[in-house]
Amino acid sequence: MDILKNFKEKAASDLKTIVFAEGNDERIIRAAAEVETEKTAQIVILGQKEEIQSSAQTYGVDLTGVEIIDPQASEYIAEFRDEFYELRKHKGISKAEAEKAIKDPLYFGTMMVYTKKAHGMVAGAVNATANVLRPSFQIVKTKAGISTVSSALIMVLKDKSFGEDGVMVFSDCAVNPAPNSEQLAEIAITTADTAQSLLDFDPKVAMLSFSTMGSAKHENVDNVRNAVEIAQKNAPHLKIDGEMQLDAALVESVGKRKAPESEIAGEANVLIFPDLQSGNIGYKLVQRIAGADAVGPIIQGLAEPINDLSRGCSVSDIVNLTAITAVQAQNK
Numbered sequence: 460m461d462i463l464k465n466f467k468e469k470a471a472s473d474l475k476t477i478v479f480a481e482g483n484d485e486r487i488i489r490a491a492a493e494v495e496t497e498k499t500a501q502i503v504i505l506g507q508k509e510e511i512q513s514s515a516q517t518y519g520v521d522l523t524g525v526e527i528i529d530p531q532a533s534e535y536i537a538e539f540r541d542e543f544y545e546l547r548k549h550k551g552i553s554k555a556e557a558e559k560a561i562k563d564p565l566y567f568g569t570m571m572v573y574t575k576k577a578h579g580m581v582a583g584a585v586n587a588t589a590n591v592l593r594p595s596f597q598i599v600k601t602k603a604g605i606s607t608v609s610s611a612l613i614m615v616l617k618d619k620s621f622g623e624d625g626v627m628v629f630s631d632c633a634v635n636p637a638p639n640s641e642q643l644a645e646i647a648i649t650t651a652d653t654a655q656s657l658l659d660f661d662p663k664v665a666m667l668s669f670s671t672m673g674s675a676k677h678e679n680v681d682n683v684r685n686a687v688e689i690a691q692k693n694a695p696h697l698k699i700d701g702e703m704q705l706d707a708a709l710v711e712s713v714g715k716r717k718a719p720e721s722e723i724a725g726e727a728n729v730l731i732f733p734d735l736q737s738g739n740i741g742y743k744l745v746q747r748i749a750g751a752d753a754v755g756p757i758i759q760g761l762a763e764p765i766n767d768l769s770r771g772c773s774v775s776d777i778v779n780l781t782a783i784t785a786v787q788a789q790n791k
């Protein structure tokens with residue numbers, strides 16, 4: 460799979476430090492050792508040192524070169540508590556609550572990134588997405604010019620006739636449960652930027668619906684139609700079109716029939732789902748039934764690279780997302 464090889468080569472060319480917050484998971488320990496062997500990042504694992512070392516021995520994995528930090532006993536606790544307190548005191552948090560919060564590995568890892576002790580974090584093999592994202596929203600916050608953080612999945616398909624030689628980008632499949640038109644427009648523009656900056660795509664963005672160019676009437680369709688209008692107005696240089704059904708977005712003959720005026724119908728390489736129900740189900744259908752590799756979710760719009768895994772991830776999913784996190788850190 461060439462694109463993943465490319466990410467790894469790029470990551471290896473300028474090593475970044477990436478935190479794995481979930482040292483209590485076998486896949487994370489195995490992935491840390493693999494990243495260390497492949498030399499695509501410098502890994503810090505969070506957790507209890509003796510426990511992680513003993514697990515590594517049980518799995519027959521060598522963690523030489525991997526740093527282990529215990530958030531419960533780290534020299535950074537006082538610094539992180541004070542920084543986090545300053546960031547959240549307007550929400551009525553006390554210093555004791557701040558200390559309790561930052562001893563949680565997800566908060567501790569996010570504080571490491573915020574204070575530049577690491578370049579990025581990967582988590583979510585054990586924790587649900589909301590728990591991975593909340594600390595990043597509270598601590599590192601959004602990039603300048605972005606108000607809605609979202610996610611992108613790089614889908615590497617078996618059928619090379621779709622997207623760019625079988626590679627497509629799907630969004631938002633992990634963050635925003637029910638985006639309004641403004642948010643959906645921002646998600647489309649941010650995802651086009653991710654497709655451009657990470658994959659060198661000329662993005663052709665289809666905004667998906669159960670309707671194509673007014674063929675059905677419903678408030679959910681209106682939400683997508685309005686989003687298309689906003690996205691086209693805010694980013695006139697991008698090829699963004701819709702609303703359209705999936706077949707019109709992907710199949711040339713159907714695109715010609717249903718959306719003859721569209722520049723991207725039938726050849727979309729970026730798919731924007733109307734909400735999280737369809738996005739999360741959609742990517743998992745393609746991953747599990749069509750046998751695609753789903754790389755991500757890559758979180759887009761945060762000020763620092765912090766990425767989420769699916770709890771169903773494999774060791775190689777973690778290794779791949781780590782390389783992408785390192786490349787995001789290089790591109791900052």
Ligand SMILES: CC(C)(COP(=O)(O)OP(=O)(O)OC[C@H]1O[C@@H](n2cnc3c(N)ncnc32)[C@H](O)[C@@H]1OP(=O)(O)O)[C@@H](O)C(=O)NCCC(=O)NCCS
Nearest residue numbers: 588589592593596597606607608609632633634635636739
């Ligand atoms: C991500 C998520 C936890 C945020 O939920 P929320 O209820 O808005 O969270 P909170 O109210 O605790 O908000 C935390 C902060 O993040 C901010 N925030 C929430 N969503 C945001 C977004 N998409 N972009 C930027 N900031 C966001 C809030 O404004 C808030 O800021 P503040 O605390 O400084 O005021 C929620 O959208 C969620 O659960 N999404 C679904 C995740 C999921 O289950 N995915 C499926 C599997 S991948």
Ligand SMILES: CC(=O)OP(=O)(O)O
Nearest residue numbers: 588633768769770771
């Ligand atoms: C991205 C995603 O769906 O994550 P999880 O499977 O952990 O809920």
